[in-house]
Amino acid sequence: MLIADKEKFAATLSEMADKLSTLPLEETILVGIQRRGVYLAQRLAKLIEEKTGKKIGLGILDITFYRDDLSMIAMRPVVRSTDLPEDINDKMIVLVDDVLYTGRTIRAALDALADNGRAKMIKLAVMVDRGLRELPIQADYVGLSVETKSEEKISVKTEELDGEDLVEVIKE
Numbered sequence: 001m002l003i004a005d006k007e008k009f010a011a012t013l014s015e016m017a018d019k020l021s022t023l024p025l026e027e028t029i030l031v032g033i034q035r036r037g038v039y040l041a042q043r044l045a046k047l048i049e050e051k052t053g054k055k056i057g058l059g060i061l062d063i064t065f066y067r068d069d070l071s072m073i074a075m076r077p078v079v080r081s082t083d084l085p086e087d088i089n090d091k092m093i094v095l096v097d098d099v100l101y102t103g104r105t106i107r108a109a110l111d112a113l114a115d116n117g118r119a120k121m122i123k124l125a126v127m128v129d130r131g132l133r134e135l136p137i138q139a140d141y142v143g144l145s146v147e148t149k150s151e152e153k154i155s156v157k158t159e160e161l162d163g164e165d166l167v168e169v170i171k172e
Contacts (some may be wrong), residue, residue, distance in 0.1 A: 003146055004167035012143040017047035019141055028092040029057035033109050034080040039158045041096035059084040066108035088117040098156035100126040103135030130154050
Protein backbone atom coordinates (compact mmCIF):
# COMPACT_ATOMS: atom_id res chain seq x y z
CA MET A 1 0.00 0.00 0.00
CA LEU A 2 1.50 3.31 -1.09
CA ILE A 3 1.86 5.85 1.73
CA ALA A 4 3.86 8.55 -0.04
CA ASP A 5 4.64 9.07 -3.70
CA LYS A 6 7.44 11.31 -4.97
CA GLU A 7 5.45 14.53 -4.39
CA LYS A 8 4.32 13.64 -0.86
CA PHE A 9 7.86 12.44 -0.06
CA ALA A 10 9.28 15.82 -1.11
CA ALA A 11 6.59 17.75 0.76
CA THR A 12 7.24 15.71 3.91
CA LEU A 13 10.97 16.41 3.78
CA SER A 14 10.25 20.10 3.24
CA GLU A 15 7.99 20.19 6.33
CA MET A 16 10.66 18.42 8.37
CA ALA A 17 13.27 20.94 7.17
CA ASP A 18 10.99 23.81 8.23
CA LYS A 19 10.82 22.41 11.76
CA LEU A 20 14.55 21.68 11.93
CA SER A 21 15.30 25.22 10.71
CA THR A 22 14.18 26.55 14.09
CA LEU A 23 17.16 24.90 15.81
CA PRO A 24 20.37 26.86 16.51
CA LEU A 25 21.91 25.84 13.17
CA GLU A 26 25.45 27.00 13.96
CA GLU A 27 25.73 24.40 16.73
CA THR A 28 23.60 21.64 15.18
CA ILE A 29 24.80 18.60 13.24
CA LEU A 30 22.48 16.34 11.26
CA VAL A 31 23.80 12.78 11.52
CA GLY A 32 22.38 10.29 9.05
CA ILE A 33 22.30 6.65 10.10
CA GLN A 34 23.64 4.39 7.35
CA ARG A 35 22.07 3.84 4.78
CA ARG A 36 18.91 5.72 3.91
CA GLY A 37 19.23 8.05 6.88
CA VAL A 38 22.36 9.44 5.25
CA TYR A 39 20.50 10.47 2.09
CA LEU A 40 17.63 11.93 4.09
CA ALA A 41 20.06 13.95 6.25
CA GLN A 42 21.83 15.27 3.15
CA ARG A 43 18.54 16.35 1.61
CA LEU A 44 17.37 17.95 4.84
CA ALA A 45 20.66 19.88 5.10
CA LYS A 46 20.22 21.14 1.53
CA LEU A 47 16.61 22.17 2.18
CA ILE A 48 17.56 23.94 5.41
CA GLU A 49 20.29 25.88 3.61
CA GLU A 50 17.85 26.84 0.83
CA LYS A 51 15.26 27.99 3.38
CA THR A 52 17.57 29.85 5.77
CA GLY A 53 20.73 30.65 3.81
CA LYS A 54 22.68 28.93 6.60
CA LYS A 55 24.69 25.74 6.39
CA ILE A 56 24.09 23.02 8.96
CA GLY A 57 26.68 20.46 10.02
CA LEU A 58 26.39 17.02 8.49
CA GLY A 59 27.68 13.61 9.53
CA ILE A 60 27.33 9.91 8.76
CA LEU A 61 27.05 7.15 11.35
CA ASP A 62 27.44 3.40 10.89
CA ILE A 63 25.98 1.40 13.76
CA THR A 64 26.83 -2.12 12.57
CA PHE A 65 29.05 -3.10 15.51
CA TYR A 66 26.66 -1.54 18.03
CA ARG A 67 23.65 -3.65 17.05
CA ASP A 68 22.32 -6.05 19.67
CA ASP A 69 21.48 -8.56 16.93
CA LEU A 70 24.84 -8.51 15.14
CA SER A 71 25.44 -12.22 15.61
CA MET A 72 22.04 -12.99 14.07
CA ILE A 73 22.22 -10.85 10.93
CA ALA A 74 25.33 -12.11 9.14
CA MET A 75 28.61 -13.94 9.47
CA ARG A 76 30.30 -11.02 7.69
CA PRO A 77 28.22 -7.90 8.20
CA VAL A 78 28.57 -5.02 5.76
CA VAL A 79 30.29 -2.17 7.54
CA ARG A 80 29.85 1.24 6.02
CA SER A 81 31.60 4.50 6.80
CA THR A 82 31.22 6.77 9.77
CA ASP A 83 32.13 10.36 9.04
CA LEU A 84 31.46 12.76 11.89
CA PRO A 85 32.83 16.25 12.33
CA GLU A 86 36.00 16.13 14.39
CA ASP A 87 34.30 17.38 17.52
CA ILE A 88 30.72 16.61 18.48
CA ASN A 89 31.25 17.71 22.07
CA ASP A 90 28.71 20.33 23.17
CA LYS A 91 26.91 20.18 19.81
CA MET A 92 23.24 19.48 19.22
CA ILE A 93 23.00 16.25 17.25
CA VAL A 94 19.92 15.35 15.24
CA LEU A 95 20.01 11.68 14.32
CA VAL A 96 18.22 11.08 11.01
CA ASP A 97 16.79 7.71 9.97
CA ASP A 98 14.19 6.44 7.57
CA VAL A 99 11.95 4.34 9.86
CA LEU A 100 11.49 4.25 13.63
CA TYR A 101 10.20 0.85 14.68
CA THR A 102 11.49 -1.05 17.74
CA GLY A 103 13.94 1.65 18.81
CA ARG A 104 16.93 -0.70 18.71
CA THR A 105 18.63 1.06 15.81
CA ILE A 106 18.46 4.34 17.69
CA ARG A 107 19.80 2.74 20.88
CA ALA A 108 22.76 1.47 18.83
CA ALA A 109 23.22 4.94 17.30
CA LEU A 110 23.27 6.54 20.76
CA ASP A 111 26.00 4.11 21.82
CA ALA A 112 28.01 4.83 18.67
CA LEU A 113 27.69 8.59 19.19
CA ALA A 114 28.79 8.28 22.83
CA ASP A 115 32.02 6.66 21.64
CA ASN A 116 32.70 9.77 19.56
CA GLY A 117 32.11 12.45 22.19
CA ARG A 118 29.56 14.02 24.49
CA ALA A 119 26.88 15.92 22.62
CA LYS A 120 25.04 18.74 24.37
CA MET A 121 21.73 17.27 23.22
CA ILE A 122 20.56 14.53 20.88
CA LYS A 123 17.28 14.71 18.98
CA LEU A 124 15.75 12.24 16.54
CA ALA A 125 14.21 12.91 13.11
CA VAL A 126 12.58 10.08 11.15
CA MET A 127 10.77 9.96 7.86
CA VAL A 128 8.30 7.35 9.19
CA ASP A 129 7.28 6.40 12.72
CA ARG A 130 5.51 3.06 12.53
CA GLY A 131 5.02 2.47 16.26
CA LEU A 132 5.40 -0.95 17.92
CA ARG A 133 8.35 0.10 20.09
CA GLU A 134 10.42 -2.36 22.12
CA LEU A 135 12.47 0.38 23.80
CA PRO A 136 11.33 3.71 25.29
CA ILE A 137 12.51 5.85 22.36
CA GLN A 138 10.47 8.57 20.66
CA ALA A 139 11.22 10.81 17.67
CA ASP A 140 11.30 14.59 18.04
CA TYR A 141 10.65 15.20 14.35
CA VAL A 142 8.38 12.82 12.42
CA GLY A 143 7.58 13.08 8.74
CA LEU A 144 4.82 10.47 8.59
CA SER A 145 3.14 8.40 11.30
CA VAL A 146 1.81 5.07 10.05
CA GLU A 147 0.08 2.50 12.23
CA THR A 148 1.32 -0.95 11.30
CA LYS A 149 1.09 -4.54 12.39
CA SER A 150 4.18 -6.56 13.28
CA GLU A 151 3.78 -8.69 10.13
CA GLU A 152 3.95 -5.58 7.94
CA LYS A 153 7.07 -3.75 6.82
CA ILE A 154 7.60 -0.11 5.93
CA SER A 155 9.72 0.40 2.85
CA VAL A 156 11.28 3.82 2.36
CA LYS A 157 12.96 4.19 -1.01
CA THR A 158 15.23 7.08 -1.94
CA GLU A 159 16.18 8.30 -5.38
CA GLU A 160 19.90 8.04 -4.55
CA LEU A 161 19.78 4.38 -3.56
CA ASP A 162 16.65 2.94 -5.15
CA GLY A 163 16.01 5.16 -8.17
CA GLU A 164 12.74 6.56 -6.76
CA ASP A 165 11.30 8.31 -3.72
CA LEU A 166 8.40 6.56 -2.03
CA VAL A 167 7.08 5.09 1.19
CA GLU A 168 4.94 1.97 1.19
CA VAL A 169 3.60 -0.69 3.55
CA ILE A 170 4.42 -4.24 2.50
CA LYS A 171 2.73 -7.30 3.95
CA GLU A 172 5.29 -10.01 4.62
